[in-house]
Amino acid sequence: MQPSDEELYRLMRKGNQDAFAQLYERREPALYRFALHMSGSSAVAEEVSHEVFVRLMGPSTRFDETKGSLESFLYGIARNLVRVVRRLGPVAEAVDRPFHHDILGELIGSETTAALHRMLRELPERYRDVVVLCDLEERSYEDVAKLIGRPVGTVRSRLHRARALLSAKLKRMNASPEVVTR
Amino acid sequence: MTCSEWSKELVECARRHGIHAEPDRELRAHLALCAQCSERWEAELQLTAQFRAMRVHPAALRSLDRFAGEKRRESLMLDFARRDRRPVVPSRFTQAWVWGLGAAAALIVAVFVGHQAGKRTVPAKVSPGARTHEVRTEQTIIYEASNDASALSSDDFIAVPYTPPLAPGEMVRVVHADFYPEALASMGVEVDPSWAGDLPADVVVGEDGLPRAVRITENNQF
Numbered sequence: 001m002q003p004s005d006e007e008l009y010r011l012m013r014k015g016n017q018d019a020f021a022q023l024y025e026r027r028e029p030a031l032y033r034f035a036l037h038m039s040g041s042s043a044v045a046e047e048v049s050h051e052v053f054v055r056l057m058g059p060s061t062r063f064d065e066t067k068g069s070l071e072s073f074l075y076g077i078a079r080n081l082v083r084v085v086r087r088l089g090p091v092a093e094a095v096d097r098p099f100h101h102d103i104l105g106e107l108i109g110s111e112t113t114a115a116l117h118r119m120l121r122e123l124p125e126r127y128r129d130v131v132v133l134c135d136l137e138e139r140s141y142e143d144v145a146k147l148i149g150r151p152v153g154t155v156r157s158r159l160h161r162a163r164a165l166l167s168a169k170l171k172r173m174n175a176s177p178e179v180v181t182r
Numbered sequence: 183m184t185c186s187e188w189s190k191e192l193v194e195c196a197r198r199h200g201i202h203a204e205p206d207r208e209l210r211a212h213l214a215l216c217a218q219c220s221e222r223w224e225a226e227l228q229l230t231a232q233f234r235a236m237r238v239h240p241a242a243l244r245s246l247d248r249f250a251g252e253k254r255r256e257s258l259m260l261d262f263a264r265r266d267r268r269p270v271v272p273s274r275f276t277q278a279w280v281w282g283l284g285a286a287a288a289l290i291v292a293v294f295v296g297h298q299a300g301k302r303t304v305p306a307k308v309s310p311g312a313r314t315h316e317v318r319t320e321q322t323i324i325y326e327a328s329n330d331a332s333a334l335s336s337d338d339f340i341a342v343p344y345t346p347p348l349a350p351g352e353m354v355r356v357v358h359a360d361f362y363p364e365a366l367a368s369m370g371v372e373v374d375p376s377w378a379g380d381l382p383a384d385v386v387v388g389e390d391g392l393p394r395a396v397r398i399t400e401n402n403q404f
Contacts, residue, residue, distance in 0.1 A: 017259065017262055017263060020259070020262050021259060024255065024258065028255075029240075032240060032244070033240040036239070036240050036243070037236070037240075042240075042243045042244075045240070046250070046251070046254065050254050050258065053258055054258065054261065057261070057262050057265060112232060113232055113235050113236055113239070116229075116232050116233075116236065117236065117239075134197075135197065135230075135233045136233055136236055136237055138237075159193075160189070160190060160193050163193055163226065163229060164189075164222075166229055167222065167225035167226060167228075167229055168225075170225060170228060170229065170232075171221075171225055
């Protein structure tokens with residue numbers, strides 16, 4: 001049976017490096033994806049997902065099991081870090097640049113996908129959070145509710161609202177692509 | 183159901199099934215009748231398909247720079263190992279306990295040392311009614327006094343002042359006793375103030391029970 005995040009955290013605090021490595025392997029990829037979709041920059045995402053673990057092992061970490069899961073604690077740190085980066089200004093290297101140099105680029109870098117990345121970043125944070133977690137990370141409403149500390153009904157209604165906004169933008173883009181994708 | 187209620191249904195249906203979504207009979211009937219909902223349905227399907235494509239994006243980006251990711255992981259583990267080698271700082275609670283116990287131990291040692299030092303330097307107070315000596319009666323020896331009691335002084339005995347002289351032929355006892363220095367001093371024996379504890383002495387006692395002379399037999403104070 002796999003140890004829980006919280007068990008690994010307790011071991012990690014006692015200096016167990018294997019537990020820390022296991023926690024990193026388990027949570028870092030999702031944190032990277034979350035930061036990437038939230039910030040729109042792979043460099044920022046790398047930095048954020050790294051910094052989350054630097055903070056986790058730091059002496060001033062204030063994780064309290066009774067207040068929530070370690071996973072939501074990690075997402076909270078990542079969200080705050082992305083917020084700080086976004087406040088500093090636009091990111092230099094955005095993910096919405098299309099890839100045209102290889103097959104993989106063709107697969108992931110269509111104009112529509114790039115435009116959707118941009119639209120996602122323009123969404124208010126409360127909507128962006130739920131789209132990233134529910135539709136890109138494929139988390140259940142219950143999971144997301146725990147992660148962001150909101151009721152399930154709020155998560156569902158925010159997602160519907162966010163999707164309506166994105167659909168409307170995609171529709172406008174399809175009607176006049178130059179205007180929207182620029 | 184209103185269009186608003188149907189829109190919730192179609193969002194969930196599109197999310198669940200994506201481009202292969204098959205709306206149920208009622209929803210299909212509504213979509214056939216409502217152009218607005220039908221348009222929304224198409225948009226939701228497109229959005230779901232795009233999100234599926236976007237899910238590949240992070241993994242694809244990472245695959246372009248796998249080496250950097252490995253390096254970051256390695257440096258993080260090194261940081262962790264370095265942090266773990268730092269001396270462990272006990273919690274405030276533990277520190278308080280250590281300080282408290284240390285202080286208590288120091289206090290006990292200080293009291294003990296002070297007590298021992300006091301025993302060596304400060305003569306014990308003797309209350310007026312307290313006993314000034316321990317008489318070891320099993321070591322009592324009886325002599326016949328000579329005519330001149332002052333002759334006792336010649337054998338390291340010191341005559342106790344202000345006592346009546348021994349009568350010729352009076353039987354005296356030499357009693358071995360442990361004296362407090364204050365008692366000896368009161369009998370006119372010169373006593374070093376640094377002496378502590380009991381001093382063994384021979385006491386010449388007359389038939390009337392009064393001491394006539396004293397001799398310190400051994401002095402361990404030197």
